[in-house]
Amino acid sequence: MQNDKLKSLLETVWTPFGLIAGLAVVTLFVQLMGTGTVQSFWTEILIRIILVTGFYIFIGNSGVFAFGHAAFACVGGYVAAWLSMDAMFKQIMLTGLPGWVQSAHVAPWLSVFAAMAAAAVAALVVGAVIVRLSDIAASIATFAFLLVVNRIYSNWDSVTGGAAPLTNIPSLGGIWASFVFMAGALVIAWLFQQSRFGLMLRASRDDEVAAMATGISVYRMRLVAFVLSGAVMGCGGAVYSFFLGILTADVFYMSLTFLLLVMLVVGGAESLTGVVVGVVAVSCVSEVLRLGEEGVALPNGDMLALPLGMQQILLGIFMVFVLINRADGITRGSELPLPKAFRKPQSIVSGERKTAS
Amino acid sequence: MAEPLAETATRAREALEIKHVSVLFDGLAAISDVSLRLAPREIVGLVGPNGAGKTTLVNVLTGFQKPTKGTLHLDGADARGWSPARVRGAGVARTFQAGRLFKKLDVLENAQVAGIASGLSKAGARRRAQDVLEQVGLADAHDKIAGSLPYTDQRRLDIARALCSAPKYILLDEPAAGMSDSECEELMGIIRSLPAVHGCAVLLIEHNMHVVMSLSDRLHVLDGGRTIIEGLPEEVQKHEAFLSAYLGAEVAE
Structure with missing residues (x-):
């Protein structure tokens, strides 16, 4: 019995624990050994994990593809920037902001939570409408929402700076600050998918009609996931804007959406492990391609480089290649397996070891 | 009248x-x-x-x-x-001609989720699911993914799921x-x-x-x-x- 309990506890916490521990080891390694470039490359990976986790909480559990989540990152990113930036700059440049926001000077880490709250509220309002729609209509509507948010943030000069980027956004801290929020996002996603809401939502993902017949309010479950995923996107957007130090609405637009969705699909949209695997795999491939575009110097002084734009094209081909071979992504929807040593505790009954039949 | x-x-x-x-x-x-x-x-x-x-x-x-x-x-x-x-x-519970299981969830989760939807706690729904699965003869199949079950077991799971919400x-x-x-x-x-x-x-x-x-x-x-x-x-x-x-x-x- 004791063993069973231990086993089920271990099974319950293993996935987030294993993922976070693995990422911590790499982060430590990068911090000790890596150059500045490598460090910022890895920090960006950690932030992308937050953002893809945001997509995943809704898409992975509900099975409904939502294309508009970058909008919540945009909402969160701007809230974090508004709250934490230098008051003087805001008073001169962002005259449309309310007075208390102009004079606010909130610590960056604290403003991440404000960003989450703001994004969650936005997700609640938008989700209450969108989640009622059928699958494809919902996907298109989320995309339309992204366009609307981008247009507003790109043009509301007195509040967002419009086309002129916000600059001098303070930094959140080192690589570990991003790591902590990344770990938090993974834990939130895991708790949700293990919760009663998560289970009901995943049931509806597999068969909506049977879910209704089982008494599940599919609408309510989807809305809960939508709001939670919006909050995590807000967190990712905030951390990302602190990482970049400079912000325009276009940061959270098409190319980011495309990149994050590729990561989710390549890793496997139906498992949290798939999120981490997808982000790391696609980031590495795309980094290699970026270096390829920069080119290498040949001994005779010529540069050998991929034509510009090849990064996107080859990334697309990479995604197609993965999907042809593994339609459900690299992880095929399964989670990080428990190490063999823990998987099936040997049945030890009162000190005696059962003989294997 | x-x-x-x-x-x-x-x-x-x-x-x-x-x-x-x-x-x-x-x-x-x-x-x-x-x-x-x-x-x-x-x-x-x-x-x-x-x-x-x-x-x-x-x-x-x-x-x-x-x-x-x-x-x-x-x-x-x-x-x-x-x-x-x-x-x-x-x-009022029903089963379906086509099975319509939650095919990516495992057998226990399929039954458990019905109990949860009827208002039981996760643990309570789990206990109930275990009982019902035993009654329909699926006690040994808890960890199997529902979609991988043989056809007749799928029918039995469908009934078990309907029963789990009492x-x-x-x-x-x-x-x-x-x-x-x-x-x-x-x-x-x-x-x-x-x-x-x-x-x-x-x-x-x-x-x-x-x-x-x-x-x-x-x-x-x-x-x-x-x-x-x-x-x-x-x-x-x-x-x-x-x-x-x-x-x-x-x-x-």
Whole structure:
């Protein structure tokens, strides 16, 4: 019995624990050994994990593809920037902001939570409408929402700076600050998918009609996931804007959406492990391609480089290649397996070891 | 209308009941003027050839199909226009011809989620799921992914899932389809025990005459969307209209 309990506890916490521990080891390694470039490359990976986790909480559990989540990152990113930036700059440049926001000077880490709250509220309002729609209509509507948010943030000069980027956004801290929020996002996603809401939502993902017949309010479950995923996107957007130090609405637009969705699909949209695997795999491939575009110097002084734009094209081909071979992504929807040593505790009954039949 | 008021009230309180229900699809009647009553703890067989309107009737009774005409009452409450989830919450569970399991969840989760949806805690729903799975003979399959189960186990899991939310009425849509004789016998044992063990009434849609005849307290025969006979199994069995409409169609297939 004791063993069973231990086993089920271990099974319950293993996935987030294993993922976070693995990422911590790499982060430590990068911090000790890596150059500045490598460090910022890895920090960006950690932030992308937050953002893809945001997509995943809704898409992975509900099975409904939502294309508009970058909008919540945009909402969160701007809230974090508004709250934490230098008051003087805001008073001169962002005259449309309310007075208390102009004079606010909130610590960056604290403003991440404000960003989450703001994004969650936005997700609640938008989700209450969108989640009622059928699958494809919902996907298109989320995309339309992204366009609307981008247009507003790109043009509301007195509040967002419009086309002129916000600059001098303070930094959140080192690589570990991003790591902590990344770990938090993974834990939130895991708790949700293990919760009663998560289970009901995943049931509806597999068969909506049977879910209704089982008494599940599919609408309510989807809305809960939508709001939670919006909050995590807000967190990712905030951390990302602190990482970049400079912000325009276009940061959270098409190319980011495309990149994050590729990561989710390549890793496997139906498992949290798939999120981490997808982000790391696609980031590495795309980094290699970026270096390829920069080119290498040949001994005779010529540069050998991929034509510009090849990064996107080859990334697309990479995604197609993965999907042809593994339609459900690299992880095929399964989670990080428990190490063999823990998987099936040997049945030890009162000190005696059962003989294997 | 001639019935005494008190008697009508008692009758109405404890039953899943439709009266004079018609369902039209684009003007075509799938069922016309059908009345059916399922009282607590009885087993009613619903039979008829393919296309007779049996599944449409189940859809009406579970809130998936709003009747064009007629009434639906659940324990006295007017349930016409309720959502499937609400009907389910009020105690009516169903299974599906096509199985419709949550195929990426494991067996235990499939059953557990039904208990959760009915308001049990995760742990409570898990215990209930374990009990029910044991009763339907799936105790050894907890960790299997539902979509990977053999066909007959999928049928049993579908029934287990319906039972996990403690329904008062359970509607089984062709549970024995595709089962061998011995599997049928096992299934019949499970269905027969439902009123006593789970306290629920059963509406059994089934083509297998042996199964329906030996389990049902009453039979309701549909053909072409209309009720052609109602009665005790032995009465219905002798009825000429039943033989020609139902068995005739079966033989003709």
